[in-house]
Amino acid sequence: MIYALIFWEFLQIGLFAVGGGLVTVPFLFDLASKYAWFSNQELTDMIAVAQALPGPVGINIAAYAGFYTAGWGGGILAPLSEVLPAMAVVYLIARIMNKWQENRCVQRVLRGIRPAVLALVLYAAWMIGQEVNLNPKTAALFVFILAAMHFYQRNVVLYIVLSAIVGVALQI
Amino acid sequence: MIANKVRLWQIYFTFFKMGAITFGGGYAMLPILQNEVVAKKRWVTEVDLLNYYSIGQCTPGIIAVNAASFIGYKLRGLSGLVSATLGLMTPSIGLVLLVAMVLRQYMDSPYLQWAFGGIRIGVLALIVNTVINMWRGSVRYWRDYAVFIGAALLLFVGRLPAVGVVIVAAIVAFIPNFSRRKRL
Numbered sequence: 001m002i003y004a005l006i007f008w009e010f011l012q013i014g015l016f017a018v019g020g021g022l023v024t025v026p027f028l029f030d031l032a033s034k035y036a037w038f039s040n041q042e043l044t045d046m047i048a049v050a051q052a053l054p055g056p057v058g059i060n061i062a063a064y065a066g067f068y069t070a071g072w073g074g075g076i077l078a079p080l081s082e083v084l085p086a087m088a089v090v091y092l093i094a095r096i097m098n099k100w101q102e103n104r105c106v107q108r109v110l111r112g113i114r115p116a117v118l119a120l121v122l123y124a125a126w127m128i129g130q131e132v133n134l135n136p137k138t139a140a141l142f143v144f145i146l147a148a149m150h151f152y153q154r155n156v157v158l159y160i161v162l163s164a165i166v167g168v169a170l171q172i
Numbered sequence: 173m174i175a176n177k178v179r180l181w182q183i184y185f186t187f188f189k190m191g192a193i194t195f196g197g198g199y200a201m202l203p204i205l206q207n208e209v210v211a212k213k214r215w216v217t218e219v220d221l222l223n224y225y226s227i228g229q230c231t232p233g234i235i236a237v238n239a240a241s242f243i244g245y246k247l248r249g250l251s252g253l254v255s256a257t258l259g260l261m262t263p264s265i266g267l268v269l270l271v272a273m274v275l276r277q278y279m280d281s282p283y284l285q286w287a288f289g290g291i292r293i294g295v296l297a298l299i300v301n302t303v304i305n306m307w308r309g310s311v312r313y314w315r316d317y318a319v320f321i322g323a324a325l326l327l328f329v330g331r332l333p334a335v336g337v338v339i340v341a342a343i344v345a346f347i348p349n350f351s352r353r354k355r356l
Contacts, residue, residue, distance in 0.1 A: 016232065016334065016335045016338045017233070018231065018232050018233075018338070019235075020229060020234060020235040021234045021235070022299060024234075025299070030333045045288050045291075045292070047295055048288060048291040048292060049268075049275065050268065051295060053195075053267050053268060054191065054194055054263065055191045055194065055260070055263055055264030056235075056260065056261075059234060059237065059260075067268070067269055067272045072269060076265055079261055079265055086233025086237055086238055086241065087241055087253060087254070089231050089233070090228075090231065090233075090238050090253065091250060093231065094253075110230040112344065112345025112346075113319075113338055113345060114311075114316070115316040115317070115319040116319055116338060117306075117310070117338070118303060118311060118320055119320050119323035119337070120323070120327065120338075121302055122303050122324065123328065123334070125299040125300050126328070128292065132292055138289075138293055141290065141293045141294075145297040149297055149298065149301045150301055150304065155195055156200070159294050159297070159298065160291055160298075163297075164287040164288075164290050164294075165287075167286045167287050167288070167290015167291060171286050172286055172290050
């Protein structure tokens with residue numbers, strides 16, 4: 001029964017998370033509050049690990065969350081369920097490629113929901129922020145990493161590894 | 173004609189390789205895809221690839237997976253699409269499950285706890301940075317500000333689930349503009 005639930009929930013995430021892997025994060029926080037599958041802190045750690053491993057981040061997070069919820073079966077089922085809607089949509093678009101790009105109705109919806117997607121990602125940042133103890137050490141690390149990311153657009157993994165090293169060095 | 177067909181296992185393994193060597197998600201994969209499927213294999217053109225990316229980021233799902241699906245479809249139709257997507261996902265799923273099992277054993281170690289204390293802050297900075305980068309392309313007109321604030325209120329105050337917020341925003345997108353679109 002847990003598998004049917006995982007399939008259904010991750011299918012919805014795959015359908016509604018428009019804009020890439022990190023957009024799935026607010027949906028996963030919804031799952032954390034809806035079910036006893038994982039806590040907000042566990043989810044935050046899963047996102048961190050997913051960022052540091054190779055492969056598409058959205059797939060990594062889904063696999064980790066699925067594994068945490070229901071072991072190996074969940075870890076394989078969750079990412080597969082998540083990509084199913086996208087595969088169907090891409091299949092349809094690829095068949096009618098030119099019509100799609102000219103379809104004003106579709107364009108309007110996709111353009112219209114972008115500010116809302118931004119609010120979703122901000123909500124994810126808020127949820128993750130709840131898991132961080134605010135003190136001078138963590139505040140300094142946050143400002144430093146954010147500035148570095150913003151002004152030197154290097155690979156994300158570099159910053160994740162750097163954060164881990166600073167975390168151990170400062171015993172955060 | 174049939175001799176020129178790309179084989180499904182070739183599609184699968186090409187994307188398997190890319191899934192295994194790309195760190196950092198969708199956009200980190202773009203240069204690797206350019207090198208592999210445009211320059212070396214000549215499966216698609218540069219323009220095709222950029223088109224796939226721009227469509228892939230405004231359709232549901234994960235951008236890298238969507239781009240892979242488009243390329244697979246162009247090569248072999250539906251079976252190519254499935255091969256590319258599964259190839260890209262296989263190394264991810266395998267590695268994550270292995271790491272998840274190992275981490276479970278050592279999660280009590282203070283070093284790991286400290287490392288995660290730091291990484292949580294790094295991930296927070298990453299997501300805040302994503303919001304900053306997305307802002308420029310997504311919020312430009314009065315209407316966008318209204319949708320953004322409305323969505324934020326529904327999430328933070330109304331406690332509406334994320335799925336509900338997307339549905340409401342999609343419905344609102346059909347409300348016509350009463351004034352001409354103005355830039356703020």
